[in-house]
Amino acid sequence: MTSSPEQNKSGKPPRLRMRLTAAAEGHIRRGHPWVYESSVREQNREGESGELAVIYDKQDRFLAVGLYDPNSPLRLRVLHAGSPLTLDTAWWKRHLENAVQRRASLFGPETTGYRLINGESDGWPGLVLDRYASTLVLKLYTASWLPHLPMILGLLTERFQETLPGLRVVLRLSRNMQEYAAQQGVRDGQAVVGDDPEGPIIFEEYGLKFEADTVRGQKTGFFLDQRENRRIVGSMVEKLVQQADGRRMLNAFAYSGGFSLAAARAGAAEVVSLDISRHALESSERNFALNHDLTGVARCFHRPVMADVFSWLGEASGEPFDLIVLDPPSLARREIEREGAIRAYGRLSESAIARLRPGGVLMAASCSAHVSPEEFFEVVRVAARRSRRGWKELRTTRHPPDHHATFAEAEYLKAIYLQLD
Template identity: 55%
Template sequence: MTLLPRAESAVRAGHPWVFGESIKTQNRDGKAGEFVVMYDRRDRFMAIGLYDPDSPIRVRVVHQGKPATVDRDWWLERAMEARGKREGVVFKAGTNGGRWINGESEGFPGMVVDRYAGTLVVKLYSAIWLPRWDEIEGVLREVFAPDHLVLRLSRNLVKAAGEFGIEEGFRGEPGEEVVVFEENGLSFESAVRHGQKTGFFLDQRDNRARVGEMAEGREVLNLFSFSGGFSLYAARGGASRVVDVDISEHALESARRNMALNPALDGAIHRGVQADVFEWIEDCVEDFDLVIVDPPSLAKRERDREGAVRMYRRLNAAAMARVRSGGVLLAASCSAHVSSSEFFGAVRSEAGRSGRRWNELWTAGHAPDHPAAFAEAEYLKAICLEVE
């Protein structure tokens, strides 16, 4: 296969995706999961990828540079590298939940592998893995040695997986569908078979810890609270009161269960409010010392980007109005189509428009177990402002 010049340059620079319209020539039609060898315009080896005939991302690159043999030992080595980066850094005393492999950024495009105590959850987003699933499952079991392994599929893969005789759920010995794991000494539940993502939002771990460090004596408002991750850290950090707001009663109930898993947090006053956050925050007249705004992605596609930026402005303007003098606003975004500069700019702009004095404490991106090796992978960002 050869690529058009712009795509060739991108692959040489390390970009892991080749779109269908970027392919100049290929010797035949490929099947899902077949290896693709790419050559440059001078017929020199350039990269190896996996073919996906039904996706706009036609090839997902797994190796670029000099020729190499990509086989079971190759995958084993990549998985061992990922494990080595996390042992003693992410997974240490008090933490047995986190991400082992983060997709394209670690050589496993279209796949994430998360750990919840002794349960491994693998989620596939591309059909490239279906014909080689038995091999990959064996590699993951050898490297990570889980007690249980759960396979989850993006919705567009369910039918194709059936053609390979692959179904979602526990592989081999079944375990508990809701697993309790630890994160920095706090206990949380993860619905490993049916919960959002792989059962929990692991990517905000470091920002949750920062909230815990700021929470002492504060009244905390957690907007889009989901299962209460930020709230538990705030309660442990000494918050005098925590209010969760989420549209889902199921999410609020999960937060209550997570609180109950940690008896030491009984001293914190915790209340859940079921409401549409966009409406609730604009009608709210109560002020708080620490307000957290962490909505789900507001831009699923590139064409949603401008509307998402406007929504971030609206949300954070309303949230900042509810921050007491001397309080803190933590605003986060998980919209990949909204860049860090756009998001931070929107929050700073609304802070300036508020007429209040403010000081930027910090900004943050991805946690160490969620590395982003190319621009499209950089979805998570957060900014923290102290409001006078």
């Protein structure tokens, strides 16, 4: 229920106050960062996008404060819960520094591409910040951050202008807010600090060079969340090469060839990058060219193949491989697509296993949040059982440390490694 606004003595409307259902109160106390419209039991006035709203419990005690979004079913995103405090400049500086320091010991100088702020899990709901060399990409998933954009850019400039010479900040916006953002004078892909990029940004990942299309690329320009799986794939190729020369690797849904390069550096004799997008495969070839000074990459035969992965893998007389990576885009963007996604993961896994040589390794990954890790791992295991080949599970992985997830809805990434006899 919403009451009409009352003006205080200064002429400003009173603080936006909300009360929630008992269930929603419980969720907030347990650390959940979202409040949906259906959970709002009482609100003292209409609010504006980006306004700070305070939640009070049924005893009229402070519960939390967050960003209000009147145009979204996700009505409030929690910034702080617990004891009352003032979200002043000093608080915001500490808030940014906390996220930065969580990554301080994770990467050496040979890695210049990683996540600095991972949305809700770092206390910045609906906001992601990625680093690519001296370029930061700020992605917003809610319009409620737009009124605070000048403050955020000031914080980023102050914090990084000395450590990242030539600092640039590129703004990326989710599709559902681009029209509204344009009305506010900002656009997707705009450099809001520094000059617009003249082309892809080159960064490093464990010594491999990659290009990131920070203006138009998927996510913020690259799939940084698969960094550790790329490292693991490289280590597995090294082990396979120690056993025999001439190892062949297939990178299905290759995009810009991250897994392909990891395998090539590790000693794979041939790598096939399979993707339906010509643009993606061209990017993979440019990434190989960037790393041609590395011995393994120079020796590896890289073969881009533009085709539908499901059809190409399903060919009965297809060529065999020693390691196959299955890293499709999300196959279940909505809950109603979950069952179909599970079946698709099963078909992909069965087709890939049929292409594996004895002793070969399958790495299957999923970024579908609506498919649980348990469901995904089991569907790949079932595919291995159906092959009637001996197999063993080498390991499973989840989110890398710079993409940590602190609540269920933030968990999406999982991968499983199987070796087939």
